[in-house]
Amino acid sequence: MKCSTCQAKAAIEIRRHNAAFCGPCFLAHLERQVQRTIESEKMLAAGERVLVAVSGGKDSLCLWEVLRRLGYETTGLHLDLGIGDYSPEGRKKTEAYAEAHDLPLQVIEVKEETGFSIPELAGRTRRPPCSGCGLSKRYLMNRAALEGGFPVLATGHNLDDVAATLLGNVLHWQVEQLTRMTPVRPASHPRLVKTVKPLIRITEREAVAYCLLRGTDYHEDECPNAAGATLLLYKDIVNQIEAVSPGSKQAFYQEFGKRVRPHLAASETVTLRECEACGQATTGEVCAYCRMMERARQVTVRRGRVTRTVLEVPPA
Numbered sequence: 001m002k003c004s005t006c007q008a009k010a011a012i013e014i015r016r017h018n019a020a021f022c023g024p025c026f027l028a029h030l031e032r033q034v035q036r037t038i039e040s041e042k043m044l045a046a047g048e049r050v051l052v053a054v055s056g057g058k059d060s061l062c063l064w065e066v067l068r069r070l071g072y073e074t075t076g077l078h079l080d081l082g083i084g085d086y087s088p089e090g091r092k093k094t095e096a097y098a099e100a101h102d103l104p105l106q107v108i109e110v111k112e113e114t115g116f117s118i119p120e121l122a123g124r125t126r127r128p129p130c131s132g133c134g135l136s137k138r139y140l141m142n143r144a145a146l147e148g149g150f151p152v153l154a155t156g157h158n159l160d161d162v163a164a165t166l167l168g169n170v171l172h173w174q175v176e177q178l179t180r181m182t183p184v185r186p187a188s189h190p191r192l193v194k195t196v197k198p199l200i201r202i203t204e205r206e207a208v209a210y211c212l213l214r215g216t217d218y219h220e221d222e223c224p225n226a227a228g229a230t231l232l233l234y235k236d237i238v239n240q241i242e243a244v245s246p247g248s249k250q251a252f253y254q255e256f257g258k259r260v261r262p263h264l265a266a267s268e269t270v271t272l273r274e275c276e277a278c279g280q281a282t283t284g285e286v287c288a289y290c291r292m293m294e295r296a297r298q299v300t301v302r303r304g305r306v307t308r309t310v311l312e313v314p315p316a
């Protein structure tokens with residue numbers, strides 16, 4: 001198989017584009033795809049400071065490397081979730097990348113910030129780890145971006161992520177979530193930072209190939225809490241369809257954006273206000289994060305036959 005661009009021996013085939021590329025042409029192709037996405041979706045303006053959410057995995061390090069090469073002024077943001085052996089390794093890879101390229105990096109230790117690691121938070125609130133983790137990540141990232149004066153936060157969600165999420169939301173007709181499935185979430189309130197997903201046209205396999213060809217060392221393990229998650233099942237189903245019908249994955253997500261989402265967005269009427277406890281944007285009086293943290297700080301103690309709930313002193 002030959003490279004579609006230069007006719008050298010191809011290293012990777014991309015069936016949905018009916019193309020194959022040698023190493024250097026693939027790197028240029030992927031970076032071009034990301035740049036086109038950024039421009040067509042108006043994700044980043046020239047000279048804008050970008051906060052990049054980096055877990056240390058293939059997608060976020062691929063994103064950081066591409067944005068760095070495209071000349072954007074980036075700062076990394078890593079959340080140390082305190083998950084067993086998984087978190088230290090991701091943090092190590094992120095710090096090593098930042099150091100190797102002399103890039104600024106902010107690390108937030110969730111336990112130090114909130115008093116609880118993600119597994120402790122799950123135990124306290126009796127919610128699945130991913131539920132508390134997702135909420136904490138969104139909240140802490142938004143707050144870090146606001147406090148750092150960043151106008152935009154970029155995340156490494158790829159085509160596999162968004163197509164699988166779309167399938168899940170369609171299967172259950174989660175209309176609110178479908179409405180929010182946009183490549184760009186604008187800053188619709190002064191306490192919300194614009195978020196963008198520049199890798200929505202890049203698959204997981206391509207992000208891996210990019211990191212390998214660029215020599216970017218990433219954390220290969222999945223979070224232990226991801227095992228058995230329904231999102232993995234949806235990814236598998238979408239990949240099975242893609243294998244027999246190349247291009248379906250991208251078309252599924254892109255056509256949703258063109259044909260369906262504009263109708264949903266038109267009906268979106270959410271009024272945001274400031275959380276009475278923390279000041280972040282919310283639809284109710286107190287935001288979901290503050291409510292969750294309050295629940296986590298409560299411990300049930302037994303006094304004889306009476307069960308009481310007491311509030312622990314929040315961490316300093």
Ligand code: SF4
Nearest residue numbers: 129130133223225226
């Ligand atoms: S799999 Fe769940 S717990 Fe692990 S990082 Fe992702 S959201 Fe957090």
Ligand SMILES: [Zn+2]
Nearest residue numbers: 003006022025
């Ligand atoms: Zn080539």
Ligand SMILES: [Zn+2]
Nearest residue numbers: 275278287290
């Ligand atoms: Zn709040």
